[in-house]
Amino acid sequence: MILLEISQFLGRLHPLIVHLPIGILFVILLFELLGYKSRYSYLREGIPLLSWLLFASTLFAGIFGYILSLDGDYPGPLVSQHQWAGIILCILALGMALLQSDWLQQKRRLPVFVQTSLWVVIALLTTYAGHQGGSLTHGEDYLSLEVLREQQRPKPDSIEAALLYEDVIQPLLIRRCGQCHNEGKKKGQLSVTNLAKLLKGGKTGPALVPGDPEKSELIHRIKLDPSDEKFMPTDGKTPLTAEETTLLTWWVKEAGAAEGKSLASLEVAPEIRSIIAKQLGMEASNGIAATKETMEQLNIPAGLVEKADSTAIQQLKAAGFMVRLLLREPELLDITLPEGTKVDWKALEPSLGSLSKHTIWLNLGGNNLTENELQVLPQFTNLEKLRLHNNPLGDEILPKLEPLQRLEAINLVGTRITEAGLAKLKSAGTIKRVYYWEPSVK
Amino acid sequence: MCDSHTSQKPSGWSPDLDQLQKQLDRRRFLTRTAMGLGSIALGSLMGNTLLGKSISKIATEDASLSLEQEILQAIPHLVPKAKRVVYLFMSGGPSQFETFDYKPKLLDMFGQPLPDSVRQGQRLTGMSAGQAILPVVPSIYKFNQYGKSNTWVSELLPHTAQVVDELCIIKSMYSEAINHDPAITFFQTGNQLPGRPSIGSWISYGLGTDNQNLPSFIVLVSKNAVKDQPLYARLWGNGFLASEHQGVQFRAGKDPVLFLDNPEGYDGEDREEMLQSLKELNTYQNEGNKDPEVEARIAQYEMAYRMQTSIPEVMSVKDEPDEVFELYGPDSRDPGTYAANCILARKLLEKDVKFVQLYHQGWDHHGSLPAGMAKQCKDTDQATAALIKDLKRRGLLEDTLVIWGGEFGRTVYSQGKLFPDNYGRDHHPRNFAMWMAGAGVKAGFSYGETDDFSYNIVKDPVHVHDFQATLLHLMGIDHERFTYKFQGRRFRLTDVHGKVIKGILS
Numbered sequence: 001m002i003l004l005e006i007s008q009f010l011g012r013l014h015p016l017i018v019h020l021p022i023g024i025l026f027v028i029l030l031f032e033l034l035g036y037k038s039r040y041s042y043l044r045e046g047i048p049l050l051s052w053l054l055f056a057s058t059l060f061a062g063i064f065g066y067i068l069s070l071d072g073d074y075p076g077p078l079v080s081q082h083q084w085a086g087i088i089l090c091i092l093a094l095g096m097a098l099l100q101s102d103w104l105q106q107k108r109r110l111p112v113f114v115q116t117s118l119w120v121v122i123a124l125l126t127t128y129a130g131h132q133g134g135s136l137t138h139g140e141d142y143l144s145l146e147v148l149r150e151q152q153r154p155k156p157d158s159i160e161a162a163l164l165y166e167d168v169i170q171p172l173l174i175r176r177c178g179q180c181h182n183e184g185k186k187k188g189q190l191s192v193t194n195l196a197k198l199l200k201g202g203k204t205g206p207a208l209v210p211g212d213p214e215k216s217e218l219i220h221r222i223k224l225d226p227s228d229e230k231f232m233p234t235d236g237k238t239p240l241t242a243e244e245t246t247l248l249t250w251w252v253k254e255a256g257a258a259e260g261k262s263l264a265s266l267e268v269a270p271e272i273r274s275i276i277a278k279q280l281g282m283e284a285s286n287g288i289a290a291t292k293e294t295m296e297q298l299n300i301p302a303g304l305v306e307k308a309d310s311t312a313i314q315q316l317k318a319a320g321f322m323v324r325l326l327l328r329e330p331e332l333l334d335i336t337l338p339e340g341t342k343v344d345w346k347a348l349e350p351s352l353g354s355l356s357k358h359t360i361w362l363n364l365g366g367n368n369l370t371e372n373e374l375q376v377l378p379q380f381t382n383l384e385k386l387r388l389h390n391n392p393l394g395d396e397i398l399p400k401l402e403p404l405q406r407l408e409a410i411n412l413v414g415t416r417i418t419e420a421g422l423a424k425l426k427s428a429g430t431i432k433r434v435y436y437w438e439p440s441v442k
Numbered sequence: 443m444c445d446s447h448t449s450q451k452p453s454g455w456s457p458d459l460d461q462l463q464k465q466l467d468r469r470r471f472l473t474r475t476a477m478g479l480g481s482i483a484l485g486s487l488m489g490n491t492l493l494g495k496s497i498s499k500i501a502t503e504d505a506s507l508s509l510e511q512e513i514l515q516a517i518p519h520l521v522p523k524a525k526r527v528v529y530l531f532m533s534g535g536p537s538q539f540e541t542f543d544y545k546p547k548l549l550d551m552f553g554q555p556l557p558d559s560v561r562q563g564q565r566l567t568g569m570s571a572g573q574a575i576l577p578v579v580p581s582i583y584k585f586n587q588y589g590k591s592n593t594w595v596s597e598l599l600p601h602t603a604q605v606v607d608e609l610c611i612i613k614s615m616y617s618e619a620i621n622h623d624p625a626i627t628f629f630q631t632g633n634q635l636p637g638r639p640s641i642g643s644w645i646s647y648g649l650g651t652d653n654q655n656l657p658s659f660i661v662l663v664s665k666n667a668v669k670d671q672p673l674y675a676r677l678w679g680n681g682f683l684a685s686e687h688q689g690v691q692f693r694a695g696k697d698p699v700l701f702l703d704n705p706e707g708y709d710g711e712d713r714e715e716m717l718q719s720l721k722e723l724n725t726y727q728n729e730g731n732k733d734p735e736v737e738a739r740i741a742q743y744e745m746a747y748r749m750q751t752s753i754p755e756v757m758s759v760k761d762e763p764d765e766v767f768e769l770y771g772p773d774s775r776d777p778g779t780y781a782a783n784c785i786l787a788r789k790l791l792e793k794d795v796k797f798v799q800l801y802h803q804g805w806d807h808h809g810s811l812p813a814g815m816a817k818q819c820k821d822t823d824q825a826t827a828a829l830i831k832d833l834k835r836r837g838l839l840e841d842t843l844v845i846w847g848g849e850f851g852r853t854v855y856s857q858g859k860l861f862p863d864n865y866g867r868d869h870h871p872r873n874f875a876m877w878m879a880g881a882g883v884k885a886g887f888s889y890g891e892t893d894d895f896s897y898n899i900v901k902d903p904v905h906v907h908d909f910q911a912t913l914l915h916l917m918g919i920d921h922e923r924f925t926y927k928f929q930g931r932r933f934r935l936t937d938v939h940g941k942v943i944k945g946i947l948s
Binding site: 300322324325326327328332334336338360361385387389409411413433435437439440 | 516518520521522525652653763765794835836837840841918
């Protein structure tokens with residue numbers, strides 16, 4: 001048993017050891033080429049020793065590689081090609097080492113350029129074998145120009161717009177399982193790169209059974225005890241998180257393990273939605289997501305276009321208003337007219353009107369306003385906070401407040417509103433907080 | 443000045459090269475060239491034009507600058523609740539025992555040593571670590587329940603008790619620092635070591651100003667307090683943010699800002715013209731240097747000019763009726779006192795100054811705590827409550843957040859000898875009480891619990907970074923998305939910590 005484990009351990013060292021002959025070979029090539037310059041010709045003297053080292057390291061790499069091929073779950077033809085490339089390299093290395101030996105050098109001396117070209121051939125063969133080795137470890141499509149040209153699905157704008165399989169599940173599976181289960185590597189003959197391959201499954205049958213997570217091998221395997229031999233991902237790789245497991249199970253069970261389904265078409269429980277949001281990278285900190293869903297929960301007026309009229313904002317600012325953004329999508333505004341600012345209300349009415357729906361806070365305090373100036377006020381139907389304090393306004397303003405159905409707080413400090421007017425205001429509508437107080441004047 | 447400048451220019455100098463040298467520091471040069479060369483190599487490797495555009499983009503764009511703007515342009519991240527903040531900083535570490543954390547069980551334990559099971563080997567300061575016993579001492583002052591919320595408040599705070607239904611008291615605050623300076627610095631800047639921007643500076647940087655004529659971050663320090671522990675201007679400093687975001691400290695006295703009046707014999711008529719020319723000269727000079735400090739100075743000259751008219755108006759309490767002074771208490775007629783500063787704060791908030799911070803020192807009662815606390819509370823209680831009442835009746839509490847608190851709490855045991863009527867308390871960062879009121883927080887609410895000794899938190903701990911995260915949250919900022927890059931790394935007010943305390947949000 002222990003012997004077996006040692007051999008397994010040594011086998012796994014193969015990918016490490018193979019870099020030794022590669023490095024030595026490159027040094028040999030460097031010395032060989034530099035040797036053409038008389039200044040560096042002494043370097044050639046090191047090549048015979050390096051050749052022996054090359055042979056020894058190639059031999060070891062080969063033996064370890066053979067051990068690895070015994071227990072590794074690698075596709076046959078590629079392994080045997082790689083194996084033969086290794087054996088040939090080993091023989092060539094031995095040949096080169098012998099060629100350089102004093103004994104042979106005395107008998108027959110090869111022309112220098114022939115020797116160089118032999119090294120180049122060996123280097124090329126090494127490159128070929130190395131590439132095959134890489135393909136065995138990472139999958140055949142790991143290092144190919146196709147990767148560069150691959151079209152990435154554009155990131156969806158919102159959770160609703162996302163496709164469940166294409167945008168969430170597929171990237172998740174490829175990220176977490178694709179290192180071993182891809183088109184090139186296919187451990188257990190399973191590839192997770194697309195849905196058809198998943199339904200077809202691998203050695204142990206279909207990986208997914210739509211609607212039935214219990215029978216789905218993939219779900220079964222990731223839910224096993226991590227110490228179980230069949231637990232995936234194997235070999236001590238990081239297990240899937242509880243959230244990822246929940247999401248995959250839900251996808252198989254509730255969403256029928258199907259592709260092409262948008263999230264808008266599905267009934268998604270809040271906890272699943274938050275997992276999906278996280279997977280899509282749409283979740284902001286502490287669950288304060290900047291997504292549209294949460295905006296609805298934040299009581300944002302419906303039917304707003306995203307952007308407020310920017311020329312109107314410029315006009316108001318030029319007239320002395322302070323316009324502050326309270327939210328970006330959709331744009332919600334806080335408009336303040338600083339105390340004692342004289343403005344031409346008639347001229348600004350169109351601008352104020354066009355921003356009225358976007359404005360949720362409005363402060364017009366201390367500007368000597370009467371009902372006449374505030375003709376535009378009833379248009380501000382999305383207002384939540386309104387400050388009209390310190391203006392000579394009486395009860396005649398009250399009808400103008402009636403359309404403001406979302407108004408929560410109104411400040412009427414220092415106005416001429418009567419007790420009766422206040423009572424009327426408090427009894428009607430949604431207003432929760434009315435501030436009224438008559439400041440004493442010195 | 444300009445002449446000497448030109449005469450020293452080395453041979454081969456050209457304005458373009460000079461500009462390039464000033465704008466390309468080592469780090470930016472390395473980043474750009476590495477990224478640029480790398481992507482060019484990749485592009486030619488692939489032999490297609492797919493990346494063509496982005497290469498030229500990388501090569502010409504100043505990536506770090508645009509990211510900074512991107513971060514600012516994403517603010518606000520959510521609809522804010524608070525438009526302004528007034529932070530009443532009680533410097534020195536007010537005792538929670540004689541204010542808000544009522545611990546009746548301690549009355550039976552007077553003088554007994556603090557059980558080890560409570561202390562759990564926690565560190566003490568060097569001031570009391572050598573004490574033979576750590577005798578438990580209850581509050582010498584009585585507590586009563588007030589308001590609809592039936593909140594326990596000490597008899598030292600009769601006025602605050604009247605507004606307790608407006609307060610959201612957090613009894614489970616905790617900090618990491620055990621000494622004053624690191625603890626205050628931690629509270630104000632999110633880091634125990636000096637050098638980071640303070641909360642007000644971050645807010646000024648992130649949200650700008652709502653009043654062009656006043657600084658967005660103003661600091662008032664009470665003159666009528668025992669200056670037992672020092673305060674440094676860096677507590678309201680801008681750190682690595684641009685200088686115009688630093689807190690502007692008003693003097694405690696009759697003239698909060700000096701030199702606003704024109705000198706004798708000058709009517710100030712051509713002031714604006716003079717400043718305009720000065721700005722042109724400064725801008726011209728700075729074209730070569732691109733020094734942000736010069737830009738900050740230009741902005742500050744202009745602010746100072748606008749303050750010449752705005753400050754006398756906002757600072758004058760001549761028009762305040764007697765009733766206001768009666769509300770804030772007798773001290774309020776004496777400029778520079780805590781009470782007078784509270785009136786000033788209200789007036790600044792009325793003008794939409796975004797962040798007003800008051801400091802009142804003298805809460806560091808290692809000895810003679812009963813007398814000390816009585817004095818401190820007397821100096822601040824009425825004005826604090828008056829500020830709440832005044833903001834409330836003016837409708838300003840609707841969108842103003844009021845914060846009251848110190849940098850840490852005090853120990854349950856007496857520091858030094860315990861007398862029946864006299865004791866002291868040492869620093870205790872493991873739990874302490876502070877409160878918030880107004881925009882976005884629950885009113886008449888208590889959050890968090892401590893054990894019977896007010897030594898450990900047993901429910902809902904709130905870290906200093908949590909408090910800061912919540913403060914930013916109420917102002918519409920997600921603290922995790924609000925960063926500033928300095929010396930090659932991104933900084934946040936909350937470092938890599940902090941979570942919004944949802945339990946106190948209304």
